[in-house]
Amino acid sequence: MAQAASPQQAAAAEPLDLSALQAAKLVRSGELQAADLTAAYLARIGRFEPEFNSFRTIDADRALARARDIDHAVARGEDPGPLAGVPVALKDNIAIAGVRMSAASGFRRDVAPEIEDAPVTAGLKRAGAVILGSLHMSEWAIGGTTQNVHFGYGHNAWDRDRVPGGSSGGSGAAAAAGLALVTIGTDTGGSIRLPASLNGVVGLRPTHGRVSNRASIPVAWSFDTIGPLARRAEDVALVLGAIAGYDVGDPASIDAPVADYVAAVGSGVDGLKVGVLRGPFRSAPLADGIRARLDDAERALAGLGVTLEDATLDGLERGIELTADLLLAEAAAVHADRLASNPDGFAPDVQTRLRRGQGVTGPAYGAGRQEQRAWRRKVDELLREHDVLLSPACPIPAPLAAESDPLPMTAVLAHFTGVWVLAGVPALVVPIGFVDGMPVAMQLIGRHFDEGRLLALAHAYQQVTDWHLQRPPDGPAAG
Numbered sequence: 001m002a003q004a005a006s007p008q009q010a011a012a013a014e015p016l017d018l019s020a021l022q023a024a025k026l027v028r029s030g031e032l033q034a035a036d037l038t039a040a041y042l043a044r045i046g047r048f049e050p051e052f053n054s055f056r057t058i059d060a061d062r063a064l065a066r067a068r069d070i071d072h073a074v075a076r077g078e079d080p081g082p083l084a085g086v087p088v089a090l091k092d093n094i095a096i097a098g099v100r101m102s103a104a105s106g107f108r109r110d111v112a113p114e115i116e117d118a119p120v121t122a123g124l125k126r127a128g129a130v131i132l133g134s135l136h137m138s139e140w141a142i143g144g145t146t147q148n149v150h151f152g153y154g155h156n157a158w159d160r161d162r163v164p165g166g167s168s169g170g171s172g173a174a175a176a177a178g179l180a181l182v183t184i185g186t187d188t189g190g191s192i193r194l195p196a197s198l199n200g201v202v203g204l205r206p207t208h209g210r211v212s213n214r215a216s217i218p219v220a221w222s223f224d225t226i227g228p229l230a231r232r233a234e235d236v237a238l239v240l241g242a243i244a245g246y247d248v249g250d251p252a253s254i255d256a257p258v259a260d261y262v263a264a265v266g267s268g269v270d271g272l273k274v275g276v277l278r279g280p281f282r283s284a285p286l287a288d289g290i291r292a293r294l295d296d297a298e299r300a301l302a303g304l305g306v307t308l309e310d311a312t313l314d315g316l317e318r319g320i321e322l323t324a325d326l327l328l329a330e331a332a333a334v335h336a337d338r339l340a341s342n343p344d345g346f347a348p349d350v351q352t353r354l355r356r357g358q359g360v361t362g363p364a365y366g367a368g369r370q371e372q373r374a375w376r377r378k379v380d381e382l383l384r385e386h387d388v389l390l391s392p393a394c395p396i397p398a399p400l401a402a403e404s405d406p407l408p409m410t411a412v413l414a415h416f417t418g419v420w421v422l423a424g425v426p427a428l429v430v431p432i433g434f435v436d437g438m439p440v441a442m443q444l445i446g447r448h449f450d451e452g453r454l455l456a457l458a459h460a461y462q463q464v465t466d467w468h469l470q471r472p473p474d475g476p477a478a479g
Helices: 007-012 020-029 034-052 060-075 119-126 169-177 193-199 233-243 261-265 288-303 316-334 336-341 348-358 362-385 406-413 419-423 451-463
Strands: 055-058 087-091 130-135 182-187 202-205 225-230 273-277 307-311 388-392 427-435 438-445
Touching: 020 034, 020 060, 020 233, 034 055, 034 060, 034 087, 034 130, 034 169, 055 169, 060 130, 087 119, 087 169, 119 130, 119 233, 130 169, 169 182, 169 193, 169 225, 182 202, 182 233, 193 202, 193 427, 193 438, 202 233, 202 451, 225 233, 233 261, 233 427, 233 451, 261 451, 273 362, 288 307, 288 388, 288 427, 288 438, 288 451, 316 336, 316 348, 316 362, 316 419, 336 348, 348 406, 362 419, 388 451, 427 451, 438 451
Parallel strands: 087 130, 087 182, 273 307, 273 388
Antiparallel strands: 055 130, 182 225, 202 225, 202 427, 388 438, 427 438
């Protein structure tokens, strides 16, 4: 059983062993210098980053200057915020002032650095975070493997020959490999949850509209969502509190109260009703080894007093097709000018997806939207019967890059993630063990704006398991 470190143990730990909650507390108390913590992460990035290709830009000078400012504020008796000194890195499609935002696309290779922060970046800074830089990703955030032809392949934290998932591949690998304490990704059809699953970290896609998308480069306006990745559910909760909230400048943003997510992770889960999705959610292409790990996870949840109930959700295959059609139709609209003027500027797999989107007619898109409303109602009704739904995250462990064609492999990896974006509900991926030496995960799905309950369940699970404390080769010691 995993035990939380005492304040004395945390203070004595190596900086790379600390959770975000521990690190921020120590920085606020003056027991740990934010500059030392930042320097430790930058040193690790300098040592290992070439092996992972997780970063697009490492903003070392600004990060160290920011950390020193935080230390000076603490010395003056000021509270820098709940993320005081926590090293964070953001996906390269979210604006960071002074950093080039390329979306890992050749079209944006030479764009000027950003002038202003995205609301998410600004929220992190207000909370006291130190921004290390921007993270590698699939081109335009379209694809599930981060096999990027413009800036090189991203690599899995556990095996450099395997894909890190996508499109937030750098976010997943950097969080797992200890190159950032917390990372930020975007999720349109699974792009936070796939890298979290394949790299063995927690990844949250919040409710659509919970976090502002403004000043991020879109994939599909109706589906894009920004969210955090970290080893621990409690750290995801801490960061979500800093980035969640209504933004009048984002048409997709929803004005709903922001919960105290850190407090929520400590709430009890005894008696919680978890609907375990079976049928097509436990059949091909799900690997046998992952079925066994899911069974183990269910037993652990039952030991926490959770009530497990079988749940049925028909229409998975149709939901997968509908998600792809609607999402790609919007993506084709985003890139219409580029497709018309320079189609070969896109990687072949990205161009193929966008061409599929172009083929979705207006009447088909309209009918699909109506079908989406029916799907959302069906999911909402199922979530009235159960507090949380449980499904697989990825159907297989991380595949070898040499054996992965990014077009069909993305479809395989996202088999169980895409349909939840149709309903706009939050979904959280939690590591549950290993298959053939690679991490695998379960996916928890909740009611709209009920991220706190998902985080509480994940946190409770992590208190009786230690999968989140496992480290990839060359990683820092478990803490």
